[in-house]
Amino acid sequence: MSIRTPLGRARGLGSAKTGTDHWWMQRVTALALIPLVIWFVVSMIIVTGADHETALAFIGSPINAVLLTLLIIATFYHGQLGLQVVIEDYIHSKWLEVALILLVKGAAIFLGVASVYAVIAIALGG
Amino acid sequence: MATNNRPLSPHLQVYRPQLTSTLSILHRMTGIALALGTLLLVWWLIAAATGPTAFDNVQNFIGSIFGRILLFGWSYALFYHLCNGIRHLVWDSGNGFELKTAYASGWLVVVASIVLTVICWIAGYAMQGGV
Numbered sequence: 001m002s003i004r005t006p007l008g009r010a011r012g013l014g015s016a017k018t019g020t021d022h023w024w025m026q027r028v029t030a031l032a033l034i035p036l037v038i039w040f041v042v043s044m045i046i047v048t049g050a051d052h053e054t055a056l057a058f059i060g061s062p063i064n065a066v067l068l069t070l071l072i073i074a075t076f077y078h079g080q081l082g083l084q085v086v087i088e089d090y091i092h093s094k095w096l097e098v099a100l101i102l103l104v105k106g107a108a109i110f111l112g113v114a115s116v117y118a119v120i121a122i123a124l125g126g
Numbered sequence: 127m128a129t130n131n132r133p134l135s136p137h138l139q140v141y142r143p144q145l146t147s148t149l150s151i152l153h154r155m156t157g158i159a160l161a162l163g164t165l166l167l168v169w170w171l172i173a174a175a176t177g178p179t180a181f182d183n184v185q186n187f188i189g190s191i192f193g194r195i196l197l198f199g200w201s202y203a204l205f206y207h208l209c210n211g212i213r214h215l216v217w218d219s220g221n222g223f224e225l226k227t228a229y230a231s232g233w234l235v236v237v238a239s240i241v242l243t244v245i246c247w248i249a250g251y252a253m254q255g256g257v
C-alpha cells in the first residue's frame with residue numbers, strides 16, 4: 001500500500017497521461033484551416049479542368065507551393081487528431097483501438113509527406 | 127474495474143432528433159468524409175508530379191459523372207464542416223451557448239453551407255465555360 005494520497009497521485013496530468021495538447025492542437029489547426037481552405041477552394045475553381053502545364057504552373061508558383069504545403073500539413077494534422085477521437089469513442093476493443101489509431105497516424109504521415117514531396121518536386125522541377 | 131453493471135445512458139435512438147444533435151453528428155460525419163477526400167488531393171498532386179498521362183487520368187476521373195458527384199459531396203462536406211467548425215470555435219471561446227443563439231447559428235450554418243456550395247459550382251462551371 002502506498003501512503004500517497006489520491007490527490008497526490010492525480011496531480012500533474014493524472015490518469016489521462018496527457019494534457020490539453022490534443023484538444024488545443026485540434027483548435028489551432030482548425031483556425032489555420034479557415035483561411036487555407038477558402039484560398040484552396042477559390043484556387044481549385046480557377047484551375048478546374050486545367051491541362052497538365054497549367055496545373056504545374058499553379059502548383060509550382062512559390063506562393064501557391066507554400067500555401068499548399070501549409071494546407072496539407074494542417075489538414076493531415078487536424079484530420080488525424082479528429083479521427084483519433086472518433087476511434088476512441090466507438091472502438092471498444094483496446095488492441096483494435098490502438099491498431100486503428102496507429103494506422104490513421106501512419107497513413108496521415110505517409111500521405112502528408114507524399115503530397116508535400118509532390119509539391120516540392122513540382123516547384124523545384126519547373 | 128467492473129464495467130458490466132454500471133448505469134448506462136439511454137441509447138441515442140430514444141431521443142427525438144433535434145437540429146442541434148443532427149448538426150453535431152453531421153460535423154463528425156463530414157470530418158470523416160473530408161479525411162477520405164484528402165485521398166483525391168493526394169492523387170491529384172502526385173499525378174501532376176508524375177507526368178501528363180497520370181495527370182490526365184485524375185482529370186478524367188474528376189470530370190466523369192461519378193467524379194463530379196463525389197466532388198459535389200465533398201465540396202458540401204467541406205463547406206458544412208467549415209461553417210459549423212467556426213460555430214464550434216465560437217463555442218470554444220465561451221460564446222453562443224444560449225438555446226436561441228445555438229438554434230440561430232445552426233440554421234445559419236445550414237443555409238450558408240448550401241449557398242456557398244451552389245455559388246462554387248456555378249463559378250466552377252462558369253470558369254470552364256459551361257457544363
Ligand code: HEM
Pocket residue numbers: 026027030031033034037075076078079080081082083085086153154155156157158160161164204207208211212214215
Ligand atoms: C475548413 C476548416 C476546418 C475547420 C474550421 C474545422 C474545425 C473543426 C473543429 C472545431 C473540430 C472539433 C469539433 C468538436 O469539438 O467536436 C473538428 C473536428 C474534426 N475535423 Fe475539422 N475543421 C476543418 C477542416 C477539416 C478537414 C479538411 C478535415 C479532413 C481531414 C477535418 C476533419 C475533422 C475530423 C475527422 C474531426 C473529428 C470529428 C469529431 O470528433 O466528431 N476537418 N473540425
